[in-house]
Amino acid sequence: MSDLILFVVVAAVTYASRAVFMIRPREIRNSSRAGVLGAFPLALFVSLAAVGTIAPSGSFALNLPVLAASLVGVAITFSRRRNVLVVMGGGLIAYWLLTWLT
Amino acid sequence: MDALVLVPPIFALGTAYGALAIDAGLSSWLTIVTSVIVVSTAAQFTAISLLTAGWLPVLVACTGLAVRHVPMSATLGAILKHESPGVRAALSWVLVDESYGLTLNRLRDGEIDPVSYKAAADLVLYGSWLAATVTGVLIGPRLSPDTIGTEAILPLLYVTLVAGLAKGQAVGRVVIAALAATVAAVAILPSAWQVSVAALCGAIAGGRGR
Numbered sequence: 001m002s003d004l005i006l007f008v009v010v011a012a013v014t015y016a017s018r019a020v021f022m023i024r025p026r027e028i029r030n031s032s033r034a035g036v037l038g039a040f041p042l043a044l045f046v047s048l049a050a051v052g053t054i055a056p057s058g059s060f061a062l063n064l065p066v067l068a069a070s071l072v073g074v075a076i077t078f079s080r081r082r083n084v085l086v087v088m089g090g091g092l093i094a095y096w097l098l099t100w101l102t
Numbered sequence: 103m104d105a106l107v108l109v110p111p112i113f114a115l116g117t118a119y120g121a122l123a124i125d126a127g128l129s130s131w132l133t134i135v136t137s138v139i140v141v142s143t144a145a146q147f148t149a150i151s152l153l154t155a156g157w158l159p160v161l162v163a164c165t166g167l168a169v170r171h172v173p174m175s176a177t178l179g180a181i182l183k184h185e186s187p188g189v190r191a192a193l194s195w196v197l198v199d200e201s202y203g204l205t206l207n208r209l210r211d212g213e214i215d216p217v218s219y220k221a222a223a224d225l226v227l228y229g230s231w232l233a234a235t236v237t238g239v240l241i242g243p244r245l246s247p248d249t250i251g252t253e254a255i256l257p258l259l260y261v262t263l264v265a266g267l268a269k270g271q272a273v274g275r276v277v278i279a280a281l282a283a284t285v286a287a288v289a290i291l292p293s294a295w296q297v298s299v300a301a302l303c304g305a306i307a308g309g310r311g312r
Contacts, residue, residue, distance in 0.1 A: 039309025052257035058293025
């Protein structure tokens with residue numbers, strides 16, 4: 001399979017997963033299912049942040065600069081400064097500092 | 103506009119992608135085409151990482167990554183069900199974690215026109231992604247991802263999105279469930295399935311009874 005065809009298939013799968021319930025919306029009547037659906041975005045971003053921090057390559061790997069960046073990011077958001085750039089800036093400063101030190 | 107704050111990290115990631123894709127053996131034009139048609143940071147980075155393993159591992163991995171879009175599609179589809187199918191199909195094109203998170207945050211803050219909001223966010227993100235990919239293709243090997251902190255940018259971005267959605271009841275339960283599920287998934291599952299399965303498990307364990 002050529003690289004172009006491969007990426008066309010990847011694009012088709014990706015778009016299909018995004019469009020499946022956008023084009024044909026389903027009413028979620030079951031309250032338990034609605035609760036799970038409502039919790040999914042938060043669970044997804046927690047998982048993405050955690051994997052990016054503790055296992056970016058798929059297996060556990062302690063990367064101190066990345067861990068420091070994430071912990072600083074979490075600390076800043078707990079301080080109510082939930083602006084993306086403030087979190088990014090604070091986290092990246094921690095990242096560069098630890099990179100320089102280690 | 104809210105999405106503008108995401109331009110710097112998106113640009114950094116897109117530039118890194120453009121450079122890495124060239125390094126992985128993709129041509130300049132194909133690298134740009136992938137960003138035009140796939141529009142997924144996770145899938146695109148994963149695909150170029152697995153290219154040497156063959157097409158099947160790439161498809162399996164990207165399908166696993168795509169699974170997480172389905173509940174996002176369901177959530178947003180239910181909110182936008184009164185819009186025309188054409189509008190919903192168009193808004194599906196850039197249904198990425200960032201625009202999805204921004205739109206939900208905005209809706210919770212009382213946004214009355216989610217279609218215009220998401221469409222604007224999509225244009226900003228998509229345009230930034232494409233411009234950054236072109237930049238990465240052009241300046242590629244001269245950039246060092248370690249220097250610009252690419253590996254830290256995505257986790258930080260997701261921490262911010264978590265903070266924006268962490269309102270209401272049972273937040274702690276969802277966060278703890280998702281973290282525990284993630285640790286288990288990393289220990290047990292191939293990397294392509296870790297996030298999707300962990301997020302679903304976390305949502306099921308923490309979301310019931312909300």
